[in-house]
Amino acid sequence: MRKIAVAGLLGCEKALELLEIHRKELEQHFSRAFLKEVTALPVHGLTAEERKVLDQMTGSGFYVTAISQGGIFGALWRACEEQETEEDPDMTGSFGCEVDPDRIPLRQEVTEICELFRENPYEVPSPGARLIVWDEEQEPKLSEVVLSILRQSAIIGKLTFSKKRILSGSGGIRYLTPPARQNKDIANRKNEV
Numbered sequence: 001m002r003k004i005a006v007a008g009l010l011g012c013e014k015a016l017e018l019l020e021i022h023r024k025e026l027e028q029h030f031s032r033a034f035l036k037e038v039t040a041l042p043v044h045g046l047t048a049e050e051r052k053v054l055d056q057m058t059g060s061g062f063y064v065t066a067i068s069q070g071g072i073f074g075a076l077w078r079a080c081e082e083q084e085t086e087e088d089p090d091m092t093g094s095f096g097c098e099v100d101p102d103r104i105p106l107r108q109e110v111t112e113i114c115e116l117f118r119e120n121p122y123e124v125p126s127p128g129a130r131l132i133v134w135d136e137e138q139e140p141k142l143s144e145v146v147l148s149i150l151r152q153s154a155i156i157g158k159l160t161f162s163k164k165r166i167l168s169g170s171g172g173i174r175y176l177t178p179p180a181r182q183n184k185d186i187a188n189r190k191n192e193v
Helices: 012-021 023-029 032-039 048-056 071-082 108-116 136-147 179-191
Strands: 002-007 062-067 096-099 126-135 153-160 165-169 172-175
Touching (some): 002 136, 012 032, 012 126, 023 032, 032 108, 062 071, 071 096
Parallel strands (some): 096 165
Antiparallel strands (some): 002 153, 062 126
16 A cells, blocks of 8 residues: 655745735734744745655655645645556556545644635645655655654555545545646636635
């Protein structure tokens, strides 16, 4: 079985960008203490050293990618598309996933600011964070090298041999959409009155 983890907080860059652009509006909407918490968010999610350690693990039983365009949902879709099995490289793109969105490291401050400006915090780029997929037998290495050094990391799910890409948490069950559809949905949401 292959497990999936996120290393680093998601959406910090977007929350800080929105704070910079809309400071006056946010000061009227949120308390000073709340905004102080936002300004204390790590700008890049992980330190440069942590990103370097993770990026060097790519290959050798690990898949590591920055959470860029499409946010965590886009990264999950790409991870399912790019996985292959050693036994059958033709199986590339044949994977699905089961992910619990409640386990994704996302601060409440990020969620509230993003939603105020019609941004889905799960869909905004978080290039300082990483999505990691690994074979179960690699878990001891992951635990000692990666999860032990990261401040914010969580195992969020697993890959499956079904093509279904399922998000199942306290909010119910839903399915990931392909990135092209996700981009269209994002654009439509931003154009709504």
